[in-house]
Every structure is written in structure tokens, then in C-alpha cells.
Amino acid sequence: MANKNTTSSKLRAALNTLIFPLISIVIAMFIAVFFVMWAEGENFFTATITLFQAIWEGSFGTSFSIIETLVFVTPLLFTGLANAVAFKTGLFNIGVEGQFIMGIFAAAAVGLIPGIPAVIHVPLVLISGMLIGALWAAIPGFLKAKVGTNEVINTIMMNFIAMFFVNYMIMGPLNEPGKATTPIIQNSAKLWRFLGEANRVNAGLFIGLLLVVLVYILLWKTTIGYELRAVGLNPHAAEYGGISIKKNIVLAMAISGAIAGLGGAVHVAGIQYQAIQLFGFTGFGFDGIAVALLGKSHPVGVLLSAILFGALNSSSLNLQLANIPKDIVYLIQAIIIIFVAADYIYKWIGEKRKKEAMING
């Protein structure tokens, strides 16, 4: 009996956490339909059908589109998890974008080294991405722990520094003559494309999925994770309990950056095979913020929302073919975050109900 009660209350708690992101998604889709109505001059029902048909066909409609969706999901797994680890420690790592870019650079550079067997080369490429990402994130972490400067500002600044640094390397020392890229990496550095060379989906997807499990274990089954979450929940209480705030801030940033850098390395070793000059941010890091927020910083939530965002991104091409502006999918994403950010509405409604219940007795 007692057992049954706990499972049902667990289920209710899970539903409560799920309901809010779901409502946000529904509202965002609803608003997007209005944009389609306006753009296409259609009525509500045709617009709804046009939009969802285009999104569905573009993301899961054919075997090719499913494969491409997985390609789009892969980097979001990494950047989403990277943001989630930081959020769980009470930090806001906007720098995931920059750490991802540094990972791209490291992989593109290390991948060029000739004469290493693949069993060593691939791990080397991935580890180099992780290390540089961890280092890039540990700097703002260290500055926060040591000097108390806001990690949000520092990571924003470091995104730009990373982009300019990597562009300099691509156009300078690592340049492929006559192109705005680095040379193609060695075959021994490439990740396995398990559905054949023509399909871009690669072993990076499994690394991402494995990481979902690993981050879950790290956060909930290890002492390190317990300390990180304790600092995130209440730093003062954590410190009173003998947990070092400073150490955990630097650690959380380094772990977050390592995941982001690994994502960048996987993107090079699995998809791009080279670093390409950036005229703006890749966007994977910022999408990762959205993915983590929507997924409530839980690895499973991150997985689900990475699939949603990856599907939306990969359907944008099909939208264009269907003559719907592709920006609709990005609008949907932005509106989802706006509503996720506004989750106080729900707390407010809950509190109001409680108060009314108290008054009405």
C-alpha cells in the first residue's frame, strides 16, 4: 500500500514537471500557426495542417529525413547536457557556444596529424575537444570563484573571443590555401558513419546518448554530483555542510565545458571533417540553453527536447520547399523559451489557489 502511494505520488510529480513544458510547446505551436496564417493567407485549419505536415515530413516523413533529424539532434544532446550540468549547479553557462567552437577548432587541428591508427586518433580528437572546452569554461568558473565576477557576462565575452580566435586559426595557420576552411582531417580521425558515407549520421549520436546516461549517473549517483546539486540548490547550506562552493563552481563549469567541447569535436569528426570560417555563431550552444531549459535540466528531459529542437531544425528545409518561411521553426523555439521562462505564472496560479483554499476554508 505504502509502496503504491509513493509510486503514484512520483508519477504525479513527474506529470507536474512535464505539464509545464508541454503547455509551452502547445502555445508556441499555436502562435506559429497564426504566423503561417498571416504568411500564407490561409484559414486556421489549413494553416495548421500545412505547418504540421511540413514539419512532420521534413523531420520524420522519410528515412532520409529521419537520418537528417538525428544529425541535427546530435550536437544538441551535447550542448543541452552541458547547459543542464551548469544549471544544476546554479550557474548559467552561456559560453557553451564558445566551448563548442573551441572543440571544433581542437578536433580540426588534432585531426590533421598524419600516421596515427584510428583506434588512437579518434579518442585523441575527442579528448582534445573535451580538454579545450573544459579549459575555456574553467576560466570564467575560476573568475567567478576567485574574484566573484558574473559568469554570464564572462562567458558571453568568451564566446566572441573563441569565435575570433578560431577564425584567425582557420584563415591563418591552419588555412587550406584558397578556401575559408581548414584542410580535411585524416580518415583515421573520422567517426564511423554507420549508415554509409552518404548518410551524415555517425557514431557521435551514440556518444551523445551514452552521455545522457553518464550525466544522469554523475548528477544523481555520485558524490561529485550530489555536491554540484547541493551548491545549485542552496550554496550557503552546502557550504555549511562542508561542501566547497568555489571548488564546485570551477568543477561544474569544467564539466559543462568538456561536454560542450566534446560536442564540437564530434561535429567535426562526424559531420564537417574540417573547421569552416564562422560569420556568426553556430547556434548550437544557444539552442542548447533552450534544450536544457525545456528539459528542466534533467538528462531525459534534455534528450526529449533535443529531439524536438533537432526535428524542428531539420524540418526547416522542407518548410522552405513547401513555401513556408523556414524562420517559423525558429520562432517556435524562441516562443517556447519565452513561455518556459515565464513558469512563474504557474506557481502564481498554484499559490493563488492555495490562498483561496485557506480563506474559503
Added chain:
Amino acid sequence: MANGSIPVVVALLAATFRLATPLIFAALGGVISERSGVVNIGLEGIMIVGAFFAVYGSSLTGNPWVGLLFAVISGALVAAIHAVLSIHLKADQTVSGVAINLFAGALTSFLIFKLFGRQGQTDGVAALPYPAEAMAKVPVIGPFLAELNWFVFMAIILVFVVHYVLYYTPLGLRIRAVGEHPKAADTLGINVYKIRYLCVIMSGVFAGLGGATLSIGVMNLFREGMVSGRGFIALAAMIFGNWKPFGAAAASFLFAFAQAFEILAQKFGWALPTEAYLAFPYILTMLALAGFVGKTTPPAADGVPYNKGER
């Protein structure tokens, strides 16, 4: 941009003023919002929206001054979203800012498609007219003035206005009180929410003007990615300027000078890579924040939502 006949120093100075202008507008927006206690990372997005609607207003009516009005109103509206989210709904202000930036990018690309039937950039429209030839006739500084545009003057005047309002008016005192200690301000009968709404919306007005500078001041169209991080440089300028109007303006000039100098240095073939100049504002701001260059202190209640009636 500069014609060949004017001296290099004048061209450099004029370019610095031109490049500083959008930064000054947005940085002042940041100052006013953060002094009231609301972090505004959405400046970049607001600039994007302002830049687009300036062009739309100008194209709709053929009058660039209407475009300016459109930029101000659209900036205020987007900022109002941020205000509602971060003041009443107590959203994480960074999250809300990130959302605004993503929203602005997506919305403007959508609107280019819908309103101009194109992709990537709008049609050319009437830019804000500037009597360059009449200005050139001004004695001594004429050649310099001829290289500017009206936005430069507006920005400089606005620096003094914001400084005056913040430090010499009751409203300014209230703004600063709300940003430092909202509870004390509330106790004294200041409406914390009202002040914060006002400040965030004003920051949208300023950032919208900054966007308009780029689209109908320097050029005559809106292009995707034309703001390219200037909102974030403005954020850096605000921090480097220690959350003060004059400081923010000075930092904007410094960052703009680095940019203008880069164009000049390239002409002479000096060796430093372009990317080094581009990264300069960000590196300097990080050093400033870490206490290596000058000293920065944010408002005490910056980024903290205020909960009325909470003890």
C-alpha cells in the same frame, strides 16, 4: 567610406564617432535598465528589431523619420516583453534575454520574407538625410562634421540627458534606489515595479535607436546579421563604463576607436590580424571585470526579481 581628400586623422576620428553611436545608444539602454535592477541581455535582439522596423517604417511612408519612430516603438514593445517576463513573472532575466535575442532574429527574417518578399535583406529605402555639404562649410571642424550623421548628435546629447536624469532628478534617485535596495525604496513609497517597467522600456527605446542607426543611419536597408553582436559589445561597454552614462559612452568610443583603427591599419598593411581588433572589446571587458583594469561594481540588486510583500 571616407573620401580621399580628407586627412587620415579626421577620417579616423569621424569613423570612431560613427561606429560608437549604435554602441552608445544600446549601452545607455543597458545602463538605465540595469541601474533599476533588471539585467538586459536582450539588447542585441532589440537592436535587430529596431533596425528592421526603421527600414519598414521608412519603406512604408517614404519618410525616414517615421522609420525612426517605428524603431523606437518596436524597441519599446520588445523590451516590454522582457519587462513583463522579468518583473511580474519573475523569470530568470538571462533566460528572458536569450529568448528575446532568438525571437528577434527569427521574427525579422520572417518579416523580411512576409513584408518585402525577399530573403536575407530588405529593399533599399530612404535613409535619414544629413546635410553633409552644408556641414562641410563649418569652419575648422567642417570636414569632420561632414562625415557624421544625425544619430551621432542624438547619441551624444542622450548621454548628457541620461546622466542628468540619473544623478540630478528625483526620478533618477528613485531609479538608483530601486536598483540598489528595492525593499528600502518600496518602504519609502516608491513603486518598484513601475520604475523598473519604465527603465526596461526606455532601454528598448534606446537600443531600438541604436538599431536604426545601423539600418537607416549608416546604410539604407536591413540585412540579416547586420547587428552582428553590437548589442553584446554595448553590454561590454556598459560594464567597462561601470554602469554609468559617461563611462559607458567613453567605453563605446574606446571600442569604436579600436574598430576604426583596424580599418586604417589594414590600409597600411600593419601585421596584427583583424580578429585581434575584433576581440579587443571583449578581452578588455573581462580584464576590467576581473579587476585588472579599473574597478567595476554592478548595482546591488541587479538581476534580482523583486517580490512585493516578501520579508
